[in-house]
Amino acid sequence: xxxxxxxxxxxxxxxxxxxxxxxxxxxxxxxxxxxxxxxxxxxxxxxxxxxxxxxxxxxxxxxxxxxxxxxxxxxxxxxxxxxxxxxxxxxxxxxxxxxxxxxxxxxxxxxxxxxxxxxxxxxxxxxxxxxxxxxxxxxxxxxxxxxxxxxxxxxxxxxxxxxxxxxxxxxxxxxxxxxxxxxxxxxxxxxxxxxxxxxxxxxxxxxxxxxxxxxxxxxxxxxxxxxxxxxxxxxxxxxxxxxxxxxxxxxxxxxxxxxxxxxxxxxxxxxxxxxxxxxxxxxxxxxxxxxxxxxxxxxxxxxxxxxxxxxxxxxxxxxxxxxxxxxxxxxxxxxxxxxxxxxxxxxxxxxxxxxxxxxxxxxxxxxxxxxxxxxxxxxxxxxxxxxxxxxxxxxxxxxxxxxxxxxxxxxxxxxxxxxxxxxxxxxxxxxxxxxxxxxxxxxxxxxxxxxxxxxxxxxxxxxxxxxxxxxxxxxxxxxxxxxxxxxxxxxxxxxxxxxxxxxxxxxxxxxxxx
Amino acid sequence: xxxxxxxxxxxxxxxxxxxxxxxxxxxxxxxxxxxxxxxxxxxxxxxxxxxxxxxxxxxxxxxxxxxxxx
Numbered sequence: 048x049x050x051x052x053x054x055x056x057x058x059x060x061x062x063x064x065x066x067x068x069x070x071x072x073x074x075x076x077x078x079x080x081x082x083x084x085x086x087x088x089x090x091x092x093x094x095x096x097x098x099x100x101x102x103x104x105x106x107x108x109x110x111x112x113x114x115x116x117x118x119x120x121x122x123x124x125x126x127x128x129x130x131x132x133x134x135x136x137x138x139x140x141x142x143x144x145x146x147x148x149x150x151x152x153x154x155x156x157x158x159x160x161x162x163x164x165x166x167x168x169x170x171x172x173x174x175x176x177x178x179x180x181x182x183x184x185x186x187x188x189x190x191x192x193x194x195x196x197x198x199x200x201x202x203x204x205x206x207x208x209x210x211x212x213x214x215x216x217x218x219x220x221x222x223x224x225x226x227x228x229x230x231x232x233x234x235x236x237x238x239x240x241x242x243x244x245x246x247x248x249x250x251x252x253x254x255x256x257x258x259x260x261x262x263x264x265x266x267x268x269x270x271x272x273x274x275x276x277x278x279x280x281x282x283x284x285x286x287x288x289x290x291x292x293x294x295x296x297x298x299x300x301x302x303x304x305x306x307x308x309x310x311x312x313x314x315x316x317x318x319x320x321x322x323x324x325x326x327x328x329x330x331x332x333x334x335x336x337x338x339x340x341x342x343x344x345x346x347x348x349x350x351x352x353x354x355x356x357x358x359x360x361x362x363x364x365x366x367x368x369x370x371x372x373x374x375x376x377x378x379x380x381x382x383x384x385x386x387x388x389x390x391x392x393x394x395x396x397x398x399x400x401x402x403x404x405x406x407x408x409x410x411x412x413x414x415x416x417x418x419x420x421x422x423x424x425x426x427x428x429x430x431x432x433x434x435x436x437x438x439x440x441x442x443x444x445x446x447x448x449x450x451x452x453x454x455x456x457x458x459x460x461x462x463x464x465x466x467x468x469x470x471x472x473x474x475x476x477x478x479x480x481x482x483x484x485x486x487x488x489x490x491x492x493x494x495x496x497x498x499x500x501x502x503x504x505x506x507x508x509x510x511x512x513x514x515x516x517x518x519x520x521x522x523x524x525x526x527x528x529x530x531x532x533x534x535x536x537x538x539x540x541x542x543x544x545x546x547x548x549x550x551x552x553x554x555x556x557x558x559x560x561x
Numbered sequence: 562x563x564x565x566x567x568x569x570x571x572x573x574x575x576x577x578x579x580x581x582x583x584x585x586x587x588x589x590x591x592x593x594x595x596x597x598x599x600x601x602x603x604x605x606x607x608x609x610x611x612x613x614x615x616x617x618x619x620x621x622x623x624x625x626x627x628x629x630x631x
Contacts, residue, residue, distance in 0.1 A: 406579060411626070
């Protein structure tokens, strides 16, 4: 028996990919070598983009109900507040800028969703121990408590994390930069009145000369991250009796319990290729970043979303196998963006040389009275979706003042149905089907679209109204203009005066047929 | 007048450019590079009043920018 897709690794990326594929009508086998979801809080910050994906997968509601919603970050230097930022300073979006949620909650909600979908066959304690690439499929040898068996699949997706076994089996290297500084991550349980903001310190009074981070999670758990420098002894530093006084100095009291303690060194690295014949790599298996910026799990979820619709189209025969090349191009560029941003942050937080430290200190000192220096203070630039320079995008032929350009993700906006019910654009997009969508500013009769394109028409006499005018503003929309959205919500093309042939050509390009 | 508003479209990239320029240099060489950069950029600005204001601001923040620890 041949399976269309086998996913290896039931973490947030593998689980989300399985759900997305199943919702697109594909049967999926999902393997994990553990007997249940992982322990430890691990990833805690989930971005608006990730939540929009999870909303489409039917799990965002539970995530947000449990999670801590936040959007404000504060940066301190010594005891002083240097500046603060707001990651979503405008209204009219269904999803918040970020939530904090322990990874085990996210995984358990995803598993619950998986169990509702009969097309997903989730197999715990199934460990891939060998891989053979055939002409038109891959063959996996799986080790289980009951012995070995063989699984054949058109495509294997490796979501098996930073220590990916499959990466070794395809013989790919995983190179990049290792940072010498060590960081202590402690999740502590306590009742505290700190606001739900991300607080980051350079050289705080309670941890001189190093950096510190404080961030709230559900269940009165707080993520604390303390820089220890390159010479710290990790084995000693992770002992609770040594961690306790550090945390007590920070909090000014000793009234807390430990949930999780870990000492880390960070790496920024990626595979050169994400496609290895019939094996596709996603998430931490394909690329790894430092945690400053919440770009690990979030970029993995973006990988899953980018891959799901492409694999589904290929498996249905609606797109050539070559469409997968765009996964590697788009997510490779995103990995480079994320590695660049996270490397810059890590270098700013942990300077490499005396001169780099002097420059960093000068920026921090000047930031107290010079705006330009504030803008250079880097305590982590938080995850935003990349704009893809992509072969799937049709270059603008018309003039646009603003709005998401081809290769950028759609923006949400609050709309109304014809009967006046509020609905968000992202909800209408999900409800329109799972394929391409033409988002049209209605002007008389609907534009003719190919059969496989769904229609969303917005206007005074259209099925959707834009009473607040935010759709028109965010999309630079004028009557008659239209955006062609890919199944993952990215803009494929946009037109001031859409003609059926132009839409058809953009569809062909975005499906890898051009 | 000295502009202290952010003038770069990508301030992180500008900061990295300066940091990278020092990579692989000894401390002595770094100090020499900085001195040459100050002179070049001062000449590019070509305005003694602006230079004076920049020196004032940098000196005012000097005590804050002293490296603590190692």
